[in-house]
Amino acid sequence: MVNVREASGPIDGRPVGSSILPASAYTDQKVFDTERQQIFESRWVWAGFTHWVAEPGSSRPVSVAGRPLLLVRDREGTLRVFHNICRHRGIVLSEQPSTRGRLRCPYHFWTFNLDGSLCGTPYWDRTKGSGPEPEVRDRLGLLPVPHSEWAGMVFVHLGEPTDSAEELLAPLAERWAPYDLTSLHLAEERRYDVDANWKLVVENFLDFYHLPFVHPQVGPAATLLDIEDQVLSEAVIGGYYPRGASAKASGQTAAGGGGGTALPLLGEIPDGLRDRQDIFCVFPNALVFIEPDFYQVIALEPVAPDRTVEHMAVFVAAEAADAAYDTARKNLSDVLFGVNDQDLPVLRALQQGRHSPAADRNHLVPHWDQITARFQHLTADALAQGATANAPMASNAPAKEDP
Ligand SMILES: [Fe+2]
Incomplete structure (x- = not known):
């Protein structure tokens, strides 16, 4: 901890007289x-408030650096953050806050559980009730984003955090x-x-x-x-x-x-x-x-x-x-x-x-x-x-x- 109140003269070693940023x-x-x-x-950046997804089963779309993300509170109360796009055609999955649980894509009605796993793919092979092989299904869950909760805030990292x-x-x-x-x-x-x-x-x-x-x-x-x-x-x-x-x-x-x-x-x-x-x-x-x-x-x-x-x-x-x-x-x-x-x-x-x-x-x-x-x-x-x-x-x- 450094108290810089007493500092005078150059700011952070650079001369005063102009702003550091142009x-x-x-x-x-x-x-x-x-x-x-x-x-x-x-970096780790603020992405939302935890009270935005207070209820189990709730979700809320947010934007960080112009990237669509989805905050989700699963049934067990765990916060999850995903890239807010369907794994099929990349359409934004959710544009409104919701409390109805399972997430359904508005385009072809693919559905995802609150843990991000894919659970519904209507007419996958053009027949009713069909779906992908389990190993394919497992690869098509929503993509998670590193996140953390503290003091009512949600922080996310869109890169690969080293800290x-x-x-x-x-x-x-x-x-x-x-x-x-x-x-x-x-x-x-x-x-x-x-x-x-x-x-x-x-x-x-x-x-x-x-x-x-x-x-x-x-x-x-x-x-x-x-x-x-x-x-x-x-x-x-x-x-x-x-x-x-x-x-x-x-x-x-x-x-x-x-x-x-x-x-x-x-x-x-x-x-x-x-x-x-x-x-x-x-x-x-x-x-x-x-x-x-x-x-x-x-x-x-x-x-x-x-x-x-x-x-x-x-x-x-x-x-x-x-x-x-x-x-x-x-x-x-x-x-x-x-x-x-x-x-x-x-x-x-x-x-x-x-x-x-x-x-x-x-x-x-x-x-x-x-x-x-x-x-x-x-x-x-x-x-x-x-x-x-x-x-x-x-x-x-x-x-x-x-x-
Ligand atoms: Fe002010």
Whole structure:
């Protein structure tokens, strides 16, 4: 863990005076395509929320790097992730969330069990009730995708992972061990279409400097600027307010707390953490925020150089589902989604600014922009890696073995 708050002078060893990433990295379709390949198909990335497939037998289509995937909860409660295409003609298998169990292709009615195995192939040899030989059937199951669940989130890896999702998340899991993230209650979830590049959404989330100016309702500048940068690992970066929650309790919400309401805590939080607010990016696309009584995720789905879908969810402790906390939950949601709403015009204007011929002359400030610089370096380094380093899984289908 490295505290870089005190750093001054060059950012990550490079001179200040310009952004690490050029403005074109936020507008160029070629860069966007390269990011999909070099980052979103080559790393563990957020793909969805576990509550999207809470019920046994449920499934939900999602998209990662433009690749159609299907989240499935089998009858035993195990999460599975598959490439969301039928093994016959490659049509997208499922376009809507479902709770009906077995998956049926809309084209020729091939059906698949929730473990991905093929179980129905009508008129296989043009006769009723026919089907393939068992060894052929066994090769035509849905193709699985490496995945992992943690803290209400689903992570997937579209390439061939050389590390585990647990390794990526370990620094955060360790830091957040006192919080019970296994029995969360979803307070509210919203989807936003944001007119900005996904990297600007990350950078804005990690930009603690703007808080008193864009979100003055959540506290005075003295509180909002009392934040320490934190680097938990190369891929988990952000910051924390040491005295955020105590400011909230006194009516000065540092980053959007419950406005003085008393929600049950997320487990047995030691006294030393009662005041702490954590804000982290799990590179590339999971932005997480935790206080003793709530946990928030803003997850990003880049869809174009200038367009990003945000999936924002606010979670509270399971006991807070009780009707006695209806008002507290609503107050919390109002504050947190209100803060996010305020960022939308900022993000739009940041994106528009990237089209200025002067955009490559903006100036990162060592006192505030170290975390942004780290994020940009991480992105730049990923883009610089050879295109052959991580081939996408999509090319690994055993086509030559298929009948
Ligand atoms: Fe903001």
